[in-house]
Amino acid sequence: MTALPEWMYPPRIEGWYAEDLDRLSEAPRHTELIDGALVFMMSPQRSWHGRVVNELVFALKGRLPEGMEVEREMTVRLDQRNRPEPDLVVTTAPFLPDRTCFEPADVALAVEVVSPESAERDRKVKLRKYAEAGIPHYWVVEEEYGLPVVHVYELDAPTGVYAPAGIFRGALDRPVPFKIALDLDSLVPAPGRAGG
Template identity: 75%
Template sequence: MTALPDWMRPPRAEGWFAEDLDRLPEAPRHTELIDGALVFMMSPQRWWHGHLVTMLTVALMDQVPADARVGREMTIKLDPRNRPEPDLLVTTAAYNDDRTWFSPDEVRLVVEVVSPESAHRDRNVKLRKYAEAGIPHYWCIEDEDGAPVVHVYELDEPTGAYAPAGIFRGTLERPVPFEVSLDLDKLTPPRSS
């Protein structure tokens, strides 16, 4: 076993903090902070995942209201020890070239596309953490035989937890977080035989 590079060693006994991510240029792309621990995307990304995220980004960009933007590869600073990077998000924050993260109050929707290595985090850990941070809408997208299935959650403010708002196949039409209508079948290429 090889020794860990110095940059992988936490700077303090309590582990990592959200602001530490901006000081880790050696860290792989898509490094997240969950409960003070660095989480790296270790497995290669599937083409299905990347294509779906790109197509969904384009589709949402056409539908977001004028005061919102779609973002990719940006983290959300949920609290001092959690800074996850969703596959995409919809934010009301003003554009800033130097920005590296958003605060939860600037995020209207978070979307995670489930990968085998991220399944537990996307379905359980992030579901709870995004709700606790007060992000009003969460979509968790699963691969069902090559077709995207969107599990939609809305924040129940009295409990501070997400409530399931529907499971969508084929099409997704919702009035919140903005008027959105998606042909889910067009987000992935047809499977070759």
């Protein structure tokens, strides 16, 4: 077994801090910080995942109200020891070309498209952490028979936890965080069907 590269050793005994990610130019793309530990995307991403993320970005861009933007693959600084990277966020923050992360107050919606290697984090860890940080809306997109299914969560302010707001197949129609209607089946070609 070979030694780890020097940059992989945490700079302090309690681990990594959110601002450390900006100085880790050697780290792989899509490096996240969860509870002070670096999390790397080690396996190649499936085409289904990339297609759903791309099509969601495109679909949301055309429906966003003024003052909102959609960004993909940008981390959110939840606190000093947590800086996850949602697949996409809808944000109220103005575009800044040198931005490397968002603050939770700037995020209206976080979306995770589940991959086999991220399933536990997306379904449980991030569900809790995004709620604790006060992000008002969270979507978890799962694959079912080749098509996307969106599990929608809305923050319950009095308890500070997410309440399930619906499971959407085929179409998604929501009044919050903005009026949105999506044809989910059009995001990817159906199995056995050409096109897309």
